[in-house]
Amino acid sequence: MDIRSTSCCSSDSCCESVGNPLDNPAANPRDIAAQAAAQIAAATGVAHHDIALTLGSGWAKAADLVGELVAEIPATDIIGFSKPAVEGHVGTIRSLRTPNGKNVLIIGARTHFYEDHGVRRVVHSVRTAAATGAKIMVLTNGAGGLKETWEPGTPVLISDHINLTASSPLEGATFIDLTDLYSARLREVARTVKADLDEGIYAQFRGPHYETPAEVQMVKHMGGHIVGMSTALEAIAAREAGMEVLGFSLITNLAAGISPNPLSHQEVMESGKAAEPVISQLLASVVAAL
Numbered sequence: 530m531d532i533r534s535t536s537c538c539s540s541d542s543c544c545e546s547v548g549n550p551l552d553n554p555a556a557n558p559r560d561i562a563a564q565a566a567a568q569i570a571a572a573t574g575v576a577h578h579d580i581a582l583t584l585g586s587g588w589a590k591a592a593d594l595v596g597e598l599v600a601e602i603p604a605t606d607i608i609g610f611s612k613p614a615v616e617g618h619v620g621t622i623r624s625l626r627t628p629n630g631k632n633v634l635i636i637g638a639r640t641h642f643y644e645d646h647g648v649r650r651v652v653h654s655v656r657t658a659a660a661t662g663a664k665i666m667v668l669t670n671g672a673g674g675l676k677e678t679w680e681p682g683t684p685v686l687i688s689d690h691i692n693l694t695a696s697s698p699l700e701g702a703t704f705i706d707l708t709d710l711y712s713a714r715l716r717e718v719a720r721t722v723k724a725d726l727d728e729g730i731y732a733q734f735r736g737p738h739y740e741t742p743a744e745v746q747m748v749k750h751m752g753g754h755i756v757g758m759s760t761a762l763e764a765i766a767a768r769e770a771g772m773e774v775l776g777f778s779l780i781t782n783l784a785a786g787i788s789p790n791p792l793s794h795q796e797v798m799e800s801g802k803a804a805e806p807v808i809s810q811l812l813a814s815v816v817a818a819l
């Protein structure tokens with residue numbers, strides 16, 4: 530039997546040298562997600578998760594109040610997960626237990642579409658979350674905002690998306706309805722925690738460059754309000770897997786050309802940092818209410 534289809538290992542050079550099983554076109558990504566879920570169950574001692582939460586940029590510490598840490602493992606110990614794009618930053622997978630007894634899978638390792646590892650790797654964490662039993666997928670990201678009233682550091686709900694990647698995680702003639710992809714029910718639950726949470730339509734670009742001002746105007750004319758480089762493809766995979774999706778963007782900067790100032794990575798980092806206590810409390814309260 531081909532070792533790539535059965536196991537990964539904990540040294541980070543190993544996954545690289547044997548390749549990622551998702552890259553084998555003959556492999557079924559759902560089978561690999563099922564293996565990953567079994568490995569997570571074995572490594573955490575938690576057989577079943579109820580909710581999964583992907584931490585995007587700016588949200589790294591936002592899950593710390595969600596519950597008590599049960600276990601934490603490097604994502605690269607789990608089959609199908611990719612080495613992090615940023616060297617020296619190992620993404621982790623955590624299992625937390627909320628005060629009301631729910632098991633929450635925290636995915637701190639996101640593979641972006643712009644890394645060019647293919648869309649299967651981009652959505653593997655979502656498929657794995659579904660295979661652990663999670664029925665609700667909470668996707669978070671850092672993003673640019675088109676509404677001038679959104680100060681950097683404002684968290685907003687994602688109400689819908691425009692997928693500008695020209696890709697899909699669905700393979701073959703798989704027709705999936707995306708009406709209400711970002712669950713209206715879950716957005717209402719979020720608003721029971723913070724009534725004035727604004728919402729917007731998220732446009733996923735490939736990146737990794739930021740948009741030109743003309744591209745931001747294009748999104749505005751299309752009806753979009755948020756620009757980013759993740760989430761839409763993951764949300765589609767979550768829906769395919771039968772999960773309910775809740776999406777949050779942390780607006781860390783105004784999109785290019787909306788503000789007269791150029792985008793500054795420094796500013797993005799600073800506004801993300803400043804928002805940490807607010808979004809941590811928000812996320813913990815929302816997850817408790819789910």
Ligand code: 8IG
Binds near residue numbers: 586671734781783797
């Ligand atoms: I943070 O302005 C963050 N991520 N595409 N555009 C895109 N992604 C982003 C942006 C932005 N800010």
